[in-house]
Amino acid sequence: MRKSAYIFSSGFLLLIILTQGLQAQSDMRSLRIDSLLQIMTLEEKIGQLCLLNAVTKDVSIRDEIRKGKLGGILNETNPDTLRELQRIARDESRLGIQLLTARDVIHGYQTIFPIPLALAATFDTALVARTAMVAAQEAKAAGINWTFSPMLDISRDPRWGRVAEGFGEDTYLTSLMGVSMVKGYQQEQQGMITGIASCVKHFAGYGAAEGGRDYNSVELSELSLRTSYLPPFQASLDAGSPAVMAGFHDLNGIPATGNTDLLTEILRKEWRFEGLVVSDWESVPQLQTHGLAVNQKEAAAHAFLAGCDMEMASTSYQTYLADLIHAGTISMPQLNQAVARVLYLKFKLGLLPGQILPQEPVHIRLQADSFRDLALEAALKSFVLLKNDHQLLPLSSNTKNVLIVGPMADAPHDQLGTWSPDGHKDETITPVDYLQSAENLSFEWKYIPGLRNSRDKSTESFKSLVKAAKTADVILCIVGEEAILSGESHSRADLHLPGAQEEMLRALRETGKPIVAVILAGRPLVLSAVLDQVDALLYAWAPGTMGGPAIIRMLLGEKQPSGKLPITFPAHEGQIPLYYNHRNTGKPAFTVLSDLSSIPEEAPQFSIGNTSQYLDEGFEPLFPFGFGLNYSTSSLSDLVLSSSICLAGDSVQVAITITNTGHYEMEETVQLYLKDVVAAIASPVKELKDFAKVFLKPGERKKVVFYLNEDDFKYMHPNLQHFADEGYFNLMIGTSSQTSLETGVYFKPLVQETDSQGDNINLKTQLIENEKIPIIKTENNH
Ligand code: BGC
16 A cells, blocks of 8 residues: 555656656756655654664664655765665655765765865865865765765854864855855756755854853854854855754854744745755754753754754654644644755755656765875865974975974874764875885984874973984974864863973974974964974864875975965964954054063053053964965065946956065965945954965966955945945955055945935946045054
């Protein structure tokens, strides 16, 4: 009986599809989904809203699938098991709807790329899209069809362990990176996902967790939320991401998983998002822990009615939705709508009965050479050179003897970083591995770890370390933070190098030998104590599978550093949150106060000035957003605008010349920032609007042209409307957010002319000739 119903339904579906012929994809989708909804039982519908953690040998998962009681599973990675489970869903369940098979493929599947924060440091959207495409190819070959990525949480707090998983502090850069990842993962063809589906997370504001403590409450004004935190989500959804994950946190007191404003008002009503909203891991029953529901049944009702379609890991939907429907708390149309959204995602993946995938999975060799080459390229482009005194790097050919120290020089697991559950440490190449296999090295090297791991506090071996250092030409310290010290629920209050690593650097400094430090970490660390102890400093993040070759090849000058910081590096934890696009305040600081000991005793309250800064840590970061040195040097000149006035509907060309003034090839990132001088809000001191990566040979000059248009001048007004109003903007260009060239541009919107009765007679643009553009100074510190 059940089977015949299935056969009838598939035949019915097929007939509909055939008779529709060339009908648009979206009609076909609705027809398939509507037809399914008509024949699904209540239990089957609720089943589609359940996403459970898979336990490979758990027979009950198979039974649940057979009964149509599961919409998807997560964390199963055995390709044979995945194939078997899909076969059961397809051939043994009444409806034959296949499963969503989800996994956190965050920065690679088996070939591990640098962590997302490091990928952002490449400022290279095409490269980032390629990493996502490879991750999707590998994951898909294993049978995975859905990843919980990209994470688009803006974060201004490096204490937050999850800063590793996002693209840093800037809304524009994060938006670009998010879109690249979505496109890279999905590889859409004619509206169908031929790669794997993405899921943007964690909606929304999660990166502003108070004090950088994970899962903590978030307080954000609606203006800040909409200005800084929401745009990356909107951009990725516009780019085709079919799913959104609600966060664990509460936003202004309302837990995100039960937040109607976020999940329904903004997502559905404002943005017209038609895809799927999934909870985070057990975040539905956690509504009870938040204190929003008296029990799990109420939690299920809350989450569902707020707009959370699918529940991850926990089973409160499975247990209580039927009761809630019978009681009338949830209506059948509401349930159908949530189920339709799951089916919509499945349609796009070709998982509905009778669907033929546009492209059958091709056989992919996991960790193929070309994938590893891409991991090498991504690592190389993500490294940020923070210091290079006396051009110590690249190491000169006179270097004959290198002492390598530090626990991160041979830490294959830690090099992969957080969220790399499918990476293989045995196939990861560390700096020490690479040197061991390198041929024709022009120097001798020796490795003494000095410390067992990054947290080791024992200084026992330092004496022998110092002794060995005395005979070396250069000391290479590869230090940092193990993978477990960042990522989800791994926030830190102290951002110094952990363990005795700083002490080790100080001991080595005493030898007077040149020191190169390479730091592997999942977040910006506070490097104030490190900076004085080293001559050169390369920030390598968690660089992934090919981190070792990338580090050594860069130090030897085979490749040039080109990465730029996607997040501000504070000089002290007490300065956090510290970010480049802060507001000016009414009392901005321009000069740093010296230090506490310079304050005269019983000094009058305002005698040392009254500006916005710390008496003991000033207001400047150690390294600003967008910063990163090259082996070469560059200069920017000839900033020329095609017009000093940008008219609505038109654009202004901003041309700048960049010259490689050094002796190495270089890839420089030219960055363009705007500051709205007078606005309806106190606008940020600057905001990144565009950037361009330029490759230059020594001595080469190139002209870079940016185009500004109305969109670049828009901002969120106090009434939550996003538009540009007339006025002056400072335009700043540099190779970091500490910009070096500045001019002004005037934006002129369309004005509406009215006749004497007040009716609109036309829309026209007014041009003021010879407008004098003042450059108004703002705090230009980062
Ligand atoms: C995390 C998500 C992740 C999910 C599934 C949660 O704990 O917050 O980012 O996708 O687990 O593994």
